[in-house]
Amino acid sequence: MRRVVASEVLSPTRLRLLLGKRTEEADNLVHYVYSQCTSGSVVDVRVAVRQYSGNVIRKMMFNKRYLGKGRKDGGPGVEEEEYVDALFTVLSYLYVFCISDYMPSLRRFDLNGHEKIVKEATRIVNKYHDPIIDERIREWKEGKKEAQDLLDILISVKDSDGKPLLSTEEIKAQVADLIYAAVDNPSNAVEWALAEMINQPEMLCKATEEIDKVVGKERLVQESDTPQLNYIKACAREAFRLHPIAPFNLPHVSNADTMVAGYFIPKGSHVILSRIGLGRNPKVWDDPLKFKPERHLKDPSVEVKLVEPELRFISFSTGRRGCMGAALGSAMTVMLLARLLQGFNWGVTLGESKIELSESKTDLFLAKPLLANAKQRLELDVYPIH
Ligand code: HEM
Numbered sequence: 001m002r003r004v005v006a007s008e009v010l011s012p013t014r015l016r017l018l019l020g021k022r023t024e025e026a027d028n029l030v031h032y033v034y035s036q037c038t039s040g041s042v043v044d045v046r047v048a049v050r051q052y053s054g055n056v057i058r059k060m061m062f063n064k065r066y067l068g069k070g071r072k073d074g075g076p077g078v079e080e081e082e083y084v085d086a087l088f089t090v091l092s093y094l095y096v097f098c099i100s101d102y103m104p105s106l107r108r109f110d111l112n113g114h115e116k117i118v119k120e121a122t123r124i125v126n127k128y129h130d131p132i133i134d135e136r137i138r139e140w141k142e143g144k145k146e147a148q149d150l151l152d153i154l155i156s157v158k159d160s161d162g163k164p165l166l167s168t169e170e171i172k173a174q175v176a177d178l179i180y181a182a183v184d185n186p187s188n189a190v191e192w193a194l195a196e197m198i199n200q201p202e203m204l205c206k207a208t209e210e211i212d213k214v215v216g217k218e219r220l221v222q223e224s225d226t227p228q229l230n231y232i233k234a235c236a237r238e239a240f241r242l243h244p245i246a247p248f249n250l251p252h253v254s255n256a257d258t259m260v261a262g263y264f265i266p267k268g269s270h271v272i273l274s275r276i277g278l279g280r281n282p283k284v285w286d287d288p289l290k291f292k293p294e295r296h297l298k299d300p301s302v303e304v305k306l307v308e309p310e311l312r313f314i315s316f317s318t319g320r321r322g323c324m325g326a327a328l329g330s331a332m333t334v335m336l337l338a339r340l341l342q343g344f345n346w347g348v349t350l351g352e353s354k355i356e357l358s359e360s361k362t363d364l365f366l367a368k369p370l371l372a373n374a375k376q377r378l379e380l381d382v383y384p385i386h
Pocket residue numbers: 002005010178179181182185186249250314315316317318320321322323324325326328329330333
């Protein structure tokens with residue numbers, strides 16, 4: 001499955017072919033935030049960034065933004081809100097400790113009640129996915145020939161005998177997996193980055209100066225600009241270092257005895273890397289709890305990237321089970337942050353002096369969704385509001 005996804009679904013060529021769909025969603029993000037800021041100026045950034053991530057991957061997967069009637073201002077309807085909430089519910093249980101993972105005989109008792117919650121959230125996700133997938137499989141059976149999105153690719157990929165490679169069940173599982181994998185990281189990193197930057201406004205200035213220099217104010221940032229947006233990428237990278245989505249990486253199991261960094265790891269061990277332990281390690285990072293994008297800009301001749309193959313912190317991890325969506329995830333994250341910064345002047349809401357940067361007690365998200373004041377920054381005709 002990993003080979004199919006790498007070569008057919010997330011290959012550089014496929015990502016290039018689907019650029020137009022991602023750009024439509026980056027435009028929709030600016031449209032939505034613009035509508036929010038003209039109708040009262042306080043923006044719920046969490047809603048905007050989560051919906052953007054959901055929209056990008058849905059547009060690439062199903063060629064669809066809306067699951068229901070949709071909204072004229074580009075914002076989420078009740079269906080998208082329900083859907084994205086369900087995705088985040090499932091994701092929040094992905095890393096949770098569960099005794100039956102270690103004592104499978106206890107599984108049927110659902111002692112922590114996790115199974116019930118995750119089943120309900122999965123039911124909601126499937127309620128939206130299944131009819132789209134079933135209908136599309138029918139279209140291919142009836143002669144559809146041209147692939148227009150990732151779902152078409154998953155349905156039409158063939159084995160060496162020219163038969164469909166994936167069963168309906170495998171297609172449904174793969175669609176859900178890719179959607180889960182795409183939504184949480186870009187949105188969490190950008191919500192934190194913006195919150196940190198609003199509290200240090202000189203960073204907002206530096207970031208917009210960079211965008212104005214590279215892109216100008218007459219057009220919106222495009223993915224092709226991002227190689228030159230090193231400061232913006234340093235801000236996103238810093239958010240991944242300091243504010244990972246979860247305290248640990250996904251669990252791995254060692255398939256042989258091995259030594260890593262002087263430690264003996266016996267075959268069969270569950271290996272759980274601490275993302276906080278790495279990213280906030282004072283032996284590696286000066287002043288580790290401070291949000292300082294400059295630390296990623298030491299050599300001006302090197303293009304900043306969000307990947308960290310040396311694992312001084314974990315963004316996409318590395319190796320054979322490393323993230324397969326690093327290129328897409330980087331593009332989504334950088335475009336999201338760059339568009340928000342280019343399109344709007346950001347500040348605290350009326351009556352506040354700082355954004356409260358505390359972590360939630362149950363996970364590493366900002367404790368309270370980021371509410372911020374946004375003001376139009378560009379001439380009206382640059383905004384895609386038609
Ligand atoms: C900023 C965005 C993203 C970040 C930071 C990120 C990070 C990660 C991390 C840390 C892992 C676990 C690696 C390990 O276990 O060692 C992972 C796995 C994975 N990611 Fe991503 N990811 C991002 C976006 C995406 C996107 C957009 C996709 C595809 C749509 C994707 C697809 C996957 C897949 C399929 C795996 C599982 C690989 C395997 O187990 O073999 N990711 N990702």
